[in-house]
Amino acid sequence: MNILPIILAAVLSNNFVLIQFLGICPFLGVSQKVDSALGMGIAVTFVMVLTCLVTYPIYNYVLVPLGLAYLEIIVFIFVIASLVQILEMVLKKFIPALYSSMGIYLPLITTNCAILGVAELVLTETLVTGLFEAVLYGLFAGVGFTLAIVLLAGLREKLDKLPLAKCLKGFPATMIASCFMAMAFYAFSLI
Amino acid sequence: MLNYILAFAEGGVTIQWNIVGLSVAVMAGMAVVLGAVILLVNKFCHVETDPKIDEIYENLPHANCGGCGYAGCSDFAKALAEGKVPATKCGQLKGDSVAKIASILGVEIADEGPTVTVIACCGGNKANDKFEYQGYCDCQYENMLSGGRKACSTACLGDGNCKAVCPENCIEIVDGCAVVNTDLCTSCGVCHGACPKSLMERIPSTAHYYVACSSKCRGKDVMGQCKVGCIACGLCARNCPNGAITMVDNLPKIDYSKCTNCGICASKCPRKCILSTKKD
The missing domain is CATH 1.10.15.40 (Electron transport complex subunit B, putative Fe-S cluster)
Structure with missing residues (x-):
């Protein structure tokens, strides 16, 4: 079993946001506050797990045997969109508290590139050999996303309080901070 | 790509109909399955709303x-x-x-009757400029630059933000000042938020006359800023037969519960800044 390498790869050395530059939109958009960043991170993790759980078998047991592997992107978009729809309805019915805290983020991430990215990358990742590893990969890709977005949100909360020059205040400072974060995470991929 | 299209046109490419059929079948099958699941989940997880x-x-x-x-x-x-x-x-x-x-x-709501929006400024080109503005034609932008080019701090800038947002297209810029066509206005209030000077006011739709000036300055100051601004002379208040007008902060205030639309105030006003919503 190569559980530890998968965890390390998904969270640190191949971090979805800071190394692969996927899901930049929520990364910069929902990172004003740590609370909302955490909510977004949990929602993304949830959908990533679900995505891997469903798209990995569909690819390996439906598309590949039929020789239709090139349909993967359109099929994945299709499946993920429906899944999020179903998930939203189920949450609304059974866990309304979670729905009201996470519900607004769910439709937002339906077509997010990080989600489609995890569905694609889990197929090419050499460490992943079965469904269990695929789900694990999805889970920790989400954890890596949450880590990055929560770290940036914490930095932004501090940056807002600093007496920065007017031309740097707000978004420019955020871009510079995320640049340094990406450089720091790049060190992990050198190990 | 072009070669492929040319070859296709000449009949050099054979379409593998079995693969096309297979793709269509897979997609259609998934559509049916996912559609059915969504339908079922929707049926079982329907939440009763109020x-x-x-x-x-x-x-x-x-x-x-x-x-x-x-x-x-x-x-x-x-x-x-x-x-x-x-x-x-x-x-x-x-x-x-x-x-x-x-x-x-199950609550009581005091019915105040339908209203329309009017713009409490009639200055436009008759209001003096304090500098020449050459920036972007947008009230918010102009207002950021020292409150806009008008000498009067409560003058309509005439760049038409209200005109742009009005869903009924009932605002026009006439001689540099916004004017509402009250026959079309539904008093939705969208323009109220668009005006950086907050010049919009609601009056009852039955009312004919309104005060088209928002300057709270003394008469002498207004004289230097605008040719039509209210100079707080109080003629309208003194001549109103129903006592519907009072002077508040150097501006007349019309009490529409007493106003009978007689129009004496508008005719007595030396600056012609009490306007009628009805076209003659």
Whole structure:
């Protein structure tokens, strides 16, 4: 079993946001506050797990045997969109508290590139050999996303309080901070 | 790509219909399965919403203008059902709809009658400029530059932000000043938020006359800023036969419950800044 390498790869050395530059939109958009960043991170993790759980078998047991592997992107978009729809309805019915805290983020991430990215990358990742590893990969890709977005949100909360020059205040400072974060995470991929 | 299309046109490419059929079958199969699952989940997980929301929604104008500050009429209906806002927040609601919504909610709402929006400035090109503005033609932008080019701090800048947002297209810029066509105005309130000077005011739609100036400066100062601004002479207040006009902060204030639309105030005004909404 190569559980530890998968965890390390998904969270640190191949971090979805800071190394692969996927899901930049929520990364910069929902990172004003740590609370909302955490909510977004949990929602993304949830959908990533679900995505891997469903798209990995569909690819390996439906598309590949039929020789239709090139349909993967359109099929994945299709499946993920429906899944999020179903998930939203189920949450609304059974866990309304979670729905009201996470519900607004769910439709937002339906077509997010990080989600489609995890569905694609889990197929090419050499460490992943079965469904269990695929789900694990999805889970920790989400954890890596949450880590990055929560770290940036914490930095932004501090940056807002600093007496920065007017031309740097707000978004420019955020871009510079995320640049340094990406450089720091790049060190992990050198190990 | 071009070669492929040419070859296709010459019949050099054979379409593998079995693969096309297979792809279509897979996609269609997934569509059916996912559609069925969504349908089932929707049936089992249907959440009962407050029936009051639908009833209230039926009585709203369905204009989705956003003037109430909510994202459309259905959002406003939800807020109404939860008792967060009064129905009067919607400027487009007409008398009987207000009464119906009040009875659904079981509350009393004072019916103030329909209103229209007017712009409390008639300066435009008759108001003096303090500098030449050459920036972007947008009231918000111009206002950021020392409150705009007008010498009067409460003058219409005439860049037309209100005209741009008006869902009924009833605002026009005439001689550099915004004018509302009150026959078309639904008093939705969208323009109220668009004006950086907050010059919009609501008056009853039955009223004919309104004060088209917002300057609270003394008469002498207004004289130097604008050719038509109110100089607070008080002639209108003294000549009103019904005592409907009082002077507040160097501006006349019309009490529309007493106003009979006689028009004496407008004819007596030496600056002609009490205007009529009705065209002669």
